Amino acid sequence: MSLNIIDRHKLILKKLEANGFVTVNGLSDDFNVSLVTIRKDLKLLEEKKLLFRSHGKAVPVNPYITESTVKIKEKIHIEEKNKIAIAAAQTLEPNDSIIIASGTSVIEFARHIKPLEGLTVLTASLNTAIILTKIKGIDIMQLGGTVRSSSASVIGPIGEKMLAEFTFTKLFLGVDGIDIDYGLTTTNLMEASLNKEMIKASQKLIVLADSSKFNKKGFGRICGLNEVDQIITDSGLDEKTKNRLLELGVELTIV
Structure with a gap:
């Protein structure tokens, strides 16, 4: 094939x-x-921001995530996060003891929690704790540690040690990236470490992530998809990724 x-x-x-x-x-x-000609072609296309080169191949967009603040994140994918939050709230049962991690998806989830008999919530998110104080009948525990100003949430060994003292029925986790092969990731290494301890302390891991988070990678790896019980996401998820998740045995809720 001879082409210009x-x-x-x-x-x-x-x-x-x-x-x-x-x-x-x-x-x-x-x-x-x-090979030299193809590499030049891909370099030109990348300069035009039409693809992203990586290790002998190219993909449509840059899969690596840079950190953004909560104030920026809460302004994007608002409708999708709202639907995901409503579905997540419907998974709660009387006498649940749950962890709510950090991020805008789980903050939105907190806004949809209703009074529920025997519900106990431990959270790393300061904003989530404040929201939940307005709901009667919920026992709220604030995780200790160093506060990250970008996410208004705690990280560090104090929180990790605290988690070792409890067992929870469910963990509601927001992430920065979901890659089928690499797993769940976040942009902060210490947050990833705290999330790992949250998983150890929980019987069920439920991930709240809008479809823009898929096929992306953050700096800190949390876990593989084999540790995920359920993912709640929106209808923007592509069919190929959806099928791969189902093949891996992940319960998928599309809203």
């Missing part, structure tokens, strides 16, 4: 859209051009 650079670029983007990724070796074979 414009036609090659069009076909590269078409293959990328169809398959979700392209490889340098594969494109070199398809177009019968050198």
Whole structure:
């Protein structure tokens, strides 16, 4: 196949859209051009922000996440987070003892919690604790530790030691990224460490994540998807990812 650079670029983007990724070796074979030529093609397309190069391949967007503050995050995907929060609140049962981690998805979840007999909540999020104080009949425990100003939540060994003293029925976890192979991630290493201890202290892990979080990676790995019991997300989740999650045995709730 002999193509000029414009036609090659069009076909590269078409293959990328169809398959979700392209490889340098594969494109070199398809177009019968050198590896150097393909790398130059991908570099030009990346400069135009049409793809992201990584380890001999290219994907549609940069899968790596940079940290944003709660104030920024709470202004995006508002409708999706609201639907996810409503569905999460419906999983609560009388006498549940739950952990609510940190992030805008779990803060929205807290807003939809109704008075429930025997409900105990431990949270790392200061905003979540404040919201829950307005709901009668809930025993609230604030996790101790160092406060992160960007997320208004606590991290550190004090909170990790505190978690070792309790057992909870459910953990409601917000994440920055979900990658099928790599698992759940966040942008902060200490938060990832605290989340690991939350998982150890809980009988069931429920992840609240809008569809924009999928196929993304943060700096700190929390756990693999084999440790996840349920994911609540929105209808924007692509079919390929949905099927992979179901194959892994993850309970998937689409709202």
